[in-house]
Amino acid sequence: MSESTSSEPAETPIEAPVGAPTEAIGTEQVSYVARLARIELTQPEIEHFTSHLARVLSHARELSDLDLSDVPPLTHPYPLHNVFRDDVVGGVADRDEVLSQAPGADGGQFAVPPVLGATS
Amino acid sequence: MTAGGDWETVIGLEVHVELATATKLFSAAPSRFGDEPNTNVTPVCLGLPGSLPVLNRRAVELAISVGLALNCDIRPSVFHRKNYFYPDMPKDYQISQYDQPICADGFLDVPGGRRVGIERAHLEEDAGKTTHIGGADGRIHGAVGALVDYNRAGTPLLEIVSRPDIRSAAQASAYVEEVRAILLVLGASDARLEEGSMRVDANISVRPAGAQELRTRCEVKNLNSLRSLRNAIDFEARRHIGLYEAGDAPVQETRHWAEDGRTHSLRSKEEADDYRYFPEPDLVPLVPDDAWIEQVRASMPELPAALRSRLDALGADPADAHVVVGRALAPLVLGAVELGADAGRTVTHAVQNLALDGAELIEPRQLAALVAMETSGQLTATQAKTVLAQMCLRARSAAADPATIAAELGFEAMESGELEALVEQAIAENPQAWQKYCAGEAKVAGVFVGAVMKATRGQADGKAVNQILAQRRNA
C-alpha cells in the first residue's frame, strides 16, 4: 500500500480547443467539455449537445454587443463580508451512518476503483 | 550559446503549511491526525449535498500574522473554486484564494544576507488521503483499488509563494528554515517537513550567469526534507544545464523527486490544467480592516531575526542562537535569563538537552529554577539533563517543577560534611592511590571520584569531590 501525499493532478499545460465566443461550437469542443465534466457521451449525444449548446450560446451573442467595461461583476447578491466561525470543535458525523450511504466501503474508508495517473 | 560557460540556478519555492487550528478551514470538525479514518468529518468535510462552508476566523488570523511577518500587504480576498475530479477531493473542487490572496507582495531577509521576494500567501483547503491497494511496491500502477479517508479533507493550508529570487540549494534551504522558524514562533504551524505538515515544491530553471531572462522551469514535488530539497535542486539544475549544453532544452512540467535521487516526469491528465476557477458563491468576501490587522500585529511575538539578535546580546554563539530560534525555544531561553538564570548554561541546555517534544511547553520560570539549582550546586550537569527530560515529558502540568522532579529522582545535594566523610573513606580504602595523588598524579583522582559515585549511586557532584581531594592534599 502507498499513500498519496498530494492529490493534485500534474500541472502541464494542454491545448484546449479555442475559438471566438461568437463562433459556432463544434463537436470537438463538446467532447472536450464532456471529458472535463466527466460525463460519458456517445457520438450521437455529442452531436445533440453540440446543437443544443450552439442554440443557447447564440443568445449569448446579445451580451457581446453590450459595453459593460465600467460595470463590475456581481458575484454575491447581498453585500455581506467577513463572516466567520470561531475555532471551536463541534460535533462530527457518525461514521457508520455516513458509510452506510457509500456505494463502496472497506474498513472505515470509502472504497473506489484504482486511481490512475496520480502521484504514488 | 554559453556551452561550457557558467550557469546560474533560479529557484522559486512554494511552501504549503498546515495551520495549527483546532478545527478545519470551513467546518467545526477537529483538525487532527492519526485518528481512525473518517472519524474527524462533518457533512462539510464529506461534501454532502446541502452542506455549506463557514470560514474559520483563527485560520485567517494565522494567515494574516504570517503575512505580516513576511512583510506582505494584507488585502481583501475572495475565495474561488478550483474544479477538478479526484476521489479524495470531497466536492470535486477545492476552495482556494487563487488570484486574490490575503497576503501579497512581501519579502523575507534570509540569514546570510539574501532578500527573497514573497509573491503571495493564500489560504486553501487540503484534500483527504487516498491509499492505493495492491500493485507492485504499492505503486498506483497495477493497483486493484483505493481507499479514501477524509480526516485531512478541509485542513487549513497556507501556500507561501516566493519570487524566483533564490540562487542555490543552500539559499533555498536557508529560506525554508527561516520560514519554518517564523511559523514556529508565531504558533501558526508545527511545520514538520517529514510529517507533511509543511510541504515544499520547487520551481527550478537555469540561465547563463549574468542573464536576466527566465528560462523554462520545472516544478519539483515530493520534497519531504531539507536534504531532498537541496539534492533535488542540484540534480534538476544539472539536468537543465546538461540539456542546454547538448543543444536541447527542458520542457515545462511537473517532476517528482524520488528515492533514487533523481526527478521523474509525471504523466499528466489531458485536461488537468483547465480548473475553471470562479468565485465561491457559498462564501462572502474577506475584507480585513486596519483595526483587525493591527490587533493581529500587536498580538504577534518577536520574530526570529529579533530573537537572534537578543541572544547574540547575551553572548550566545551565532550558531547556537540559530538552533535555539529554529527550535522555537528563544522565548523560553530569554525568559529564563530575564528571571536570573545563567545565560551560558541556559543556552547550552536549549542547544544540547532540549531537542525534545514538549520542550517548547516548559515555562521560563521552570527552566530558570533548574539552572539556579545547577549553578548553586544542588544538581550536577548530568542530573540537570535528566530533570530537563522529565520536565519535557510532564510539560504543562504542575509536576513539571524541577525541584519536585529532582526530589522524586532522589537528586538531593549532599551535605558537605557527608561528602567529606565519603571522601575520607575512599582515601582510607585506597592508600596507594592516595600516595600517588599526593605525589602529583592528578589522574588517579578518578579512583576516589569513582568510589564516591559508587557509594552515592552516582548522585555526588564530581566537581565537589575533586575540590575536597585538593583541599586535603594541600592541607
Add this chain to the structure above:
Amino acid sequence: MTSAAAIASDVRSGTRRAADVVEEYLSQIEAHERDVAAFNVVTADEARAAAAAVDALVADGRDPGPLAGVPVAYKDNLCTRGIATTCSSRMLEGWLPPYDATVVTAMASAGAVMIGKTNLDEFAMGSSTENSAFGPTRNPYDLGRVPGGSSGGSAAAVAAGFAPLALGSDTGGSIRQPAALCGAVGIKPTYGRVSRYGLVAFASSFDQIGPIAGDVADAALALGVISGHDPADSTSIPAEVPDYGAALREGVEGLRVGVITELAGGGSAGGEPDASLGGSDPEVIERLHESAEALADAGARVGRASVPAVTYGLTAYYLIAPAEASSNLARYDGTRYGLRVAGADAEEMNRLTRRAGFGAEVKARIMLGTFALSAGYYDAYYGKAQRVRMLTRRDFDAAYADFDVLLSPTSPCVAFPFGERSDPMTMYRCDTCTIPSNLSGDPAMSVPFGTGAADLPVGVQVLAPAMCEARMLTVAAALERAAPPLRSPRLGGGEES
C-alpha cells in the same frame, strides 16, 4: 380544508387534535395522489408520530409553536435526516441524509408536521416538473397539464389539498412560477433571508428557499418561521425577522407601485412586445393591468417602471446558473453517496456513473456551465453575465428610487399541456419574469389573480427591494382581497375544499 393559520390556532387551543388533522390530509392524499403524483414519498408514519408529539405538548399545557399540527410538504431537495432525499434524480435515489436542513428543523420547532417529500424537476432544473426521473406531477387544475416547476410537486400538493403548506426552492422562478400555475401563493425571499443549509445546491448564488401556501397569510406565517440568521450559512443575513402577520393588516394607501414596462409586453393591454422575451399571453397581461388598477383603487399610486436590464436577464441567468451547477453537481461522482456504475478505474467509474445518474436536462446544463467556465471562454460568457447581473442590480435600484414595489406577470403563460415545450429555449422563457429577482437577490412573490386561457389560474408577481418582504406582503394581501375568486381544482371524488 382549512388554512394553516386556522389549524395551528385550533391545535394550540386544544379544540382540534393534530393527529386528526394529519389523518384528514393523509386521506386526501390517499384519494388523489394517484392522479396528481405530487410526492416522491409520503411520510405517514413520521407524520403520525410528529402529530402525536404536538398533541402531547398541548395536553401538557405547553405551546407547540405557531405552526402547531400543520402538515407541511417539503420539496425533495431539502435534506431530511434518515428520510430519502432524491432531488428526483437517479443519482440520489435512496440517499438518506445524516442531517436535517435548517428550515426543516425550524419548521419542526414551530410545530409543523412533515407529511411528505415532493417531486421536482431533477436537481430543480426545469419549469414543468417533467424533468423528474420519477415521472411528472400533474396540475390539479387540469391533470393534462404541467404544474410548473421546478417546485411543481410542492405547488400541486398545496393546490390538491394534500398539505396547507409546502416549502420549495427558487433559483430562477421555481417557487413563483409553479405557484402561479397552480393557483397558489409562492414567495422567493431576499437572498440570504432564509438559510440554505441543507438545500441541495443547484446554483448557489441564486438558490433561496420559500413557502408555497393557499393564501398570503399562510405564506407570511411560514416565511416568519423559516427566516432568520443561520451561522451554518455564510450568506445568511444577520437581521431580525419582522412581524410579517402585522404587514398583512397594513394598507397600500400612498404606496408607489410600478408596473415593469419591459415585462408588460405581448398583450393587448399595451407595452412594447419584446422579441427576445417572447411576450406574455394577452390574458396574463390583462390580469396584470387589472391587478394594478385594483391597487390604485385601494389607494396606491400606480405608474410604469423601467428596468431595462431585464431583457438580458434570461441570457445572463442561463450562463451563470449552469456554471455554478456544473461545479455544485461535480460531487455526484459515485464515491461517497448515491449511484455508482462500476468502471475499470475511478475516472471511468465517474464518467459512467454521471452518464447513468443524470437526466438529459441536467447533463445539458452541466455541459453548458462547464463550457462557460472553461479556458478561454470565462470572460466572454461567465464574466460578462456577472456584469449583466450588476447592471440588473443597478436598474432595480434606480426603479426603487421611484417606486416602493414593482409588478409584473409571474409566468408569461398559464399551465401548458405535457410535452408542449420540448424545445429548451421555449421552456427557458417560462422564467423570463422571475429570473430578474434571482439575479438581483431581491424578494418577489406570486399571488393568484384571476384566470387566463382555459380558465386556468394566473399569478401576478410583486417585487420589492432587498429585505422588504413586509412591504411586499402588504401589497400581496391587498391584491388577494381584490382578486376574483378562484375555482377549485378539478380532482375526482369532489370532496376537497
